[in-house]
Amino acid sequence: MALSIVSDDASVQEQQIQEQIFQCIDEYKDSIFNAGAGAGKTYALIESLKYIINTKGDRLNYHNQHVICITYTNVATNEIKERLGNTTLVKVSTIHERLWDLIKDYQKQLVQIHIEKLNEEINKINQELETESKFARYQNLSDKETFISIMNQNREAFYQNKDKGASDFRTAIKLFLDEQYHSLLDNVSNFKSLVGKLYKIQDFQECLEKIECNEENYKTIFYDARFNTDKLHRMLISHDTLLEYAYKLINKYDLIKQIIIDKYPYILVDEYQDTHKNVVQILNLLSQYSTQINHKLFVGYFGDTAQNIYDDGVGKDIFNLHQNLENIAKNFNRRSTIEVIDVINKIRNDEIQQQSIYEDADGGLVKFYSGNQDDIDSFIDKCKDDWNINQDNKLHCLVLTNELVAKYNGFENIYQKLKNTKYYRSKWQNINTEILSQDLSKLGKIPNFLYRLIEFKYKIENPQTPITSLINEKIYKQLTFKQLRELIELFKTIDTISLKSFIESMLNKYNETDNESYKKVIEDLLELADYTFDFVLDYMLNSLFRGIDETEIEESKNRLIELLEVSNDEYIAWFNYLNKIESEEVIYHTYHGTKGEEYDNVVIIMQNNFRRNDNKFSNFFSSYPNEDGLSDNDLAKYTDTKNLLYVSCSRAKYNLRIFYLDDISDFKDGIESIFNNICEY
Numbered sequence: 110m111a112l113s114i115v116s117d118d119a120s121v122q123e124q125q126i127q128e129q130i131f132q133c134i135d136e137y138k139d140s141i142f143n144a145g146a147g148a149g150k151t152y153a154l155i156e157s158l159k160y161i162i163n164t165k166g167d168r169l170n171y172h173n174q175h176v177i178c179i180t181y182t183n184v185a186t187n188e189i190k191e192r193l194g195n196t197t198l199v200k201v202s203t204i205h206e207r208l209w210d211l212i213k214d215y216q217k218q219l220v221q222i223h224i225e226k227l228n229e230e231i232n233k234i235n236q237e238l239e240t241e242s243k244f245a246r247y248q249n250l251s252d253k254e255t256f257i258s259i260m261n262q263n264r265e266a267f268y269q270n271k272d273k274g275a276s277d278f279r280t281a282i283k284l285f286l287d288e289q290y291h292s293l294l295d296n297v298s299n300f301k302s303l304v305g306k307l308y309k310i311q312d313f314q315e316c317l318e319k320i321e322c323n324e325e326n327y328k329t330i331f332y333d334a335r336f337n338t339d340k341l342h343r344m345l346i347s348h349d350t351l352l353e354y355a356y357k358l359i360n361k362y363d364l365i366k367q368i369i370i371d372k373y374p375y376i377l378v379d380e381y382q383d384t385h386k387n388v389v390q391i392l393n394l395l396s397q398y399s400t401q402i403n404h405k406l407f408v409g410y411f412g413d414t415a416q417n418i419y420d421d422g423v424g425k426d427i428f429n430l431h432q433n434l435e436n437i438a439k440n441f442n443r444r445s446t447i448e449v450i451d452v453i454n455k456i457r458n459d460e461i462q463q464q465s466i467y468e469d470a471d472g473g474l475v476k477f478y479s480g481n482q483d484d485i486d487s488f489i490d491k492c493k494d495d496w497n498i499n500q501d502n503k504l505h506c507l508v509l510t511n512e513l514v515a516k517y518n519g520f521e522n523i524y525q526k527l528k529n530t531k532y533y534r535s536k537w538q539n540i541n542t543e544i545l546s547q548d549l550s551k552l553g554k555i556p557n558f559l560y561r562l563i564e565f566k567y568k569i570e571n572p573q574t575p576i577t578s579l580i581n582e583k584i585y586k587q588l589t590f591k592q593l594r595e596l597i598e599l600f601k602t603i604d605t606i607s608l609k610s611f612i613e614s615m616l617n618k619y620n621e622t623d624n625e626s627y628k629k630v631i632e633d634l635l636e637l638a639d640y641t642f643d644f645v646l647d648y649m650l651n652s653l654f655r656g657i658d659e660t661e662i663e664e665s666k667n668r669l670i671e672l673l674e675v676s677n678d679e680y681i682a683w684f685n686y687l688n689k690i691e692s693e694e695v696i697y698h699t700y701h702g703t704k705g706e707e708y709d710n711v712v713i714i715m716q717n718n719f720r721r722n723d724n725k726f727s728n729f730f731s732s733y734p735n736e737d738g739l740s741d742n743d744l745a746k747y748t749d750t751k752n753l754l755y756v757s758c759s760r761a762k763y764n765l766r767i768f769y770l771d772d773i774s775d776f777k778d779g780i781e782s783i784f785n786n787i788c789e790y
Contacts (some may be wrong), residue, residue, distance in 0.1 A: 146443025
């Protein structure tokens, strides 16, 4: 089979590249290791960490120092820990986890930064209220204070009616709003925006007052990794604000910079291209200050500019934000056949042009097909036949939307029912992460709750489940063998026909049994204030349909019951997808969801329309390879599409097919420049 014989010359060159990284480590010279897909970036990172452990470990231990390795996801964190092995010298974590660990003890300084943030936000909102045309009627009010006072007194009524249609909302608000302010309701959307901003100002001002009065709950800043929404008036910051506060804190206080440098003389960053610019700026601050005070520090970045597919990733801007980096490039590919490598080299079209590290690298197959929507299933069947797809030789299909991923992977109803709740209709940008993230720590509140239930149900139904996986160690260690057997038998009597019946049966037994161990297990699992089915429905209702009118409660509860009555097969399919348990012959992914993966056989379904961009891929192929003439805005869109196409195509090891669903006649030349011939299907 191809991709098995490593070239001796290439192997020597590869080791020489690794030695360049080692030299930068020895000389405390900040570096960036830039390598294409399949080049072995994680391997280079692991080898660098091992080199530091083996050559600097004794000194680090003596001085109670550690190495920082920061990653983009928890999945990457676990992979690095597993490949690195058992060591206490290296602290591997996500960026947010590590930054919070570095700054959380400086609460006095954090609170001061929080005060500045609150004042900035108040000034920003006031500026918007004074200048934006949609607030013109408010700007012309002769008595703004009375209006603000009325709305503050009726805040609960406002939120109870906020999601009603314009006519019903207007009628409800006029019940308590003086007639002189009724004209503000001519445009209901602008009115809601106005009042929301006024409430924010009130919340922030009250928070400032409580901080000044040194109230008990206003002395400390809190960060919760499970949420990405600020609650600044409650002293709670989100992911993005954590990055902002960390930068401000480290930039402002030299002593904190020195403490970090002296405690962590080696900092390595995995997948730097996806790192937020604030993180790079923080590391640049540390690097500059280490030079200023003559304390040794090494910062090493590992990644690939062409694989920057997230909006907040630093990408090529890293060279502007952290200057004087030693640029170490690697042009070898350890993943794909030369046929795939040839295509991905054309897509990225930059200074990194890969060559295979193998002597036996040919034998792959890349084809571009033009077809239409109705032919997708037929095309997949053709690929299955041509490539002899089976359980041992799977096909991985990349599709455009998360709806299609849910549909083809067998949990469409779960996705749609969650998507159509009030919470996800208003937080549509969160839905993909909170429902489909294979980094389980990022699941939303209710998806996480459902996941825990499904996992517990699955374990109960599986006779091979070890008791240590089913029951918390603190519980089972206190039980005799007889008590343990009785507890397991009690679990087996829970009805598992559907998730709804499972919850009802589990909670009924909780309220009927005298078995305290059973109750502790359920409490440990659900973490609720009450253990009845009605409470579970209310818990889900308050999370997914918060603020609805009383007349809508019953209908919303029925929708939640419908969600819980979705077939077990769908819930197992969702559970398997989240855990990458690939039991089917054909596995479906989103383009973004395959980052870091590799597959023998890949099909990419492509069309003009992608998310909110009607001409994403057509514009790319129309401009390829003449991007030099593009405006800054068009070039940014072009690069974004290029990177996404590069990441998608570079997942393939042997076989790659693109199936384009729209008319390609206007950009045929661009496609042929990359994929050569176009096959009609």
